[in-house]
Amino acid sequence: MNTLIDPQDRATLVAASGRLDFEASAAFQKELEAAIAAAAARKAAVIVDCAGIDYVSSAGLRVFLVAARAAKGASVAFAVHSLTTAVKEVFDVSGFGRIIDVLPDHASAMTKVGAGA
Amino acid sequence: MISLVEELVLLAVEDDGKIAYTAGSHDFSMALVGACLVELNLAGRIDADLETITILSREPTGNVAADAVLRQLDGSHASVRQQVRELQAQSGELMKATLASLISRGVLEKTEARFLWALRSRRYPIVDGREQKEAKLRILSILLSEDLPTPHDTVLIGLAFAGGLLESFLTRRQIAQLSDRIGEIGGLDLIVRGVEAAIRDEAELRAHVMMLSVH
Numbered sequence: 159m160n161t162l163i164d165p166q167d168r169a170t171l172v173a174a175s176g177r178l179d180f181e182a183s184a185a186f187q188k189e190l191e192a193a194i195a196a197a198a199a200r201k202a203a204v205i206v207d208c209a210g211i212d213y214v215s216s217a218g219l220r221v222f223l224v225a226a227r228a229a230k231g232a233s234v235a236f237a238v239h240s241l242t243t244a245v246k247e248v249f250d251v252s253g254f255g256r257i258i259d260v261l262p263d264h265a266s267a268m269t270k271v272g273a274g275a
Numbered sequence: 276m277i278s279l280v281e282e283l284v285l286l287a288v289e290d291d292g293k294i295a296y297t298a299g300s301h302d303f304s305m306a307l308v309g310a311c312l313v314e315l316n317l318a319g320r321i322d323a324d325l326e327t328i329t330i331l332s333r334e335p336t337g338n339v340a341a342d343a344v345l346r347q348l349d350g351s352h353a354s355v356r357q358q359v360r361e362l363q364a365q366s367g368e369l370m371k372a373t374l375a376s377l378i379s380r381g382v383l384e385k386t387e388a389r390f391l392w393a394l395r396s397r398r399y400p401i402v403d404g405r406e407q408k409e410a411k412l413r414i415l416s417i418l419l420s421e422d423l424p425t426p427h428d429t430v431l432i433g434l435a436f437a438g439g440l441l442e443s444f445l446t447r448r449q450i451a452q453l454s455d456r457i458g459e460i461g462g463l464d465l466i467v468r469g470v471e472a473a474i475r476d477e478a479e480l481r482a483h484v485m486m487l488s489v490h
Contacts, residue, residue, distance in 0.1 A: 179322050180316070180322040180331060213324070214324070215322045215323060215324045215329075215465070216316055216322065216464065216465035216466050217316055217322050219463075219464070220426040220464070223423065223426055223429065223463055224425075224426065226423055227424075227425065230422075230423055247325065248324070248465065251325060251462075251465070251468055252462055252464070252465060252468060253458075253459060253462045253463065254463065256459050257423060257459070257463065
């Protein structure tokens with residue numbers, strides 16, 4: 159799994175790609191937690207672009223819960239967007255959309271976290 | 276710190292050391308198997324999605340109940356829903372192993388008494404009650420707040436509800452009032468979702484068998 163982190167003025171953009179399974183989950187969790195901590199210091203939001211994530215397992219899904227908890231604890235706005243069909247199905251079944259903001263695209267995610275133009 | 280499986284079993288121990296009646300149900304049996312699957316997932320022995328369980332390693336975790344489930348997984352890539360239904364018959368052994376583990380940790384004691392001169396009554400009095408009280412308080416605190424739970428508490432709440440254990444410290448009315456929040460939290464874990472589906476399958480099957488026997 160690959161992750162690109164781009165800290166911008168009002169939001170840190172995280173672009174992840176590959177399989178989010180048990181093997182990838184610990185490293186991705188560390189990266190997200192570090193991005194959230196850094197964003198908290200800058201009073202910025204964190205937005206995760208999931209367009210490149212083609213698979214999420216139970217272990218991978220927990221990473222989003224841990225990240226959402228960390229963001230809430232640090233008062234950092236947190237959103238994900240551009241879910242692939244497979245990942246969207248997992249989010250729908252588990253009801254993750256009820257605890258984190260899931261948006262269709264980057265622009266709507268930026269607006270949602272208050273970092274839009 | 277006690278494990279998820281141990282915490283779930285501890286919720287089934289009543290104040291007088293009796294094991295709750297609920298613990299004999301199909302629902303609890305499947306919740307217990309589900310807890311073992313989550314332990315295995317957290318320990319990196321399996322991974323799961325909506326369709327399959329994948330075995331990552333056969334190395335024992337040290338949790339006797341979870342390791343018993345790991346040995347039973349045949350690598351056929353069955354779903355959580357299927358495996359939970361297949362393995363529920365092992366729940367008596369899983370319960371026994373987990374009670375033994377809680378006794379060895381000093382959380383429970385084991386006492387035996389006879390009544391009517393012959394019938395044995397086995398009880399598991401809680402030693403100081405700290406672990407059980409802590410689990411119940413954590414569950415209540417999450418259910419009554421808008422906080423996001425940890426993955427551990429997500430599973431504990433989902434499986435305690437699925438296994439009928441919340442009734443040991445909440446009234447049915449309270450559970451009904453909290454049902455949206457319970458559903459929201461428990462559903463966040465894919466393995467818990469699989470357990471819930473297995474419980475629904477079993478209930479439908481039993482209802483079907485009952486209908487057939489009536490006609």
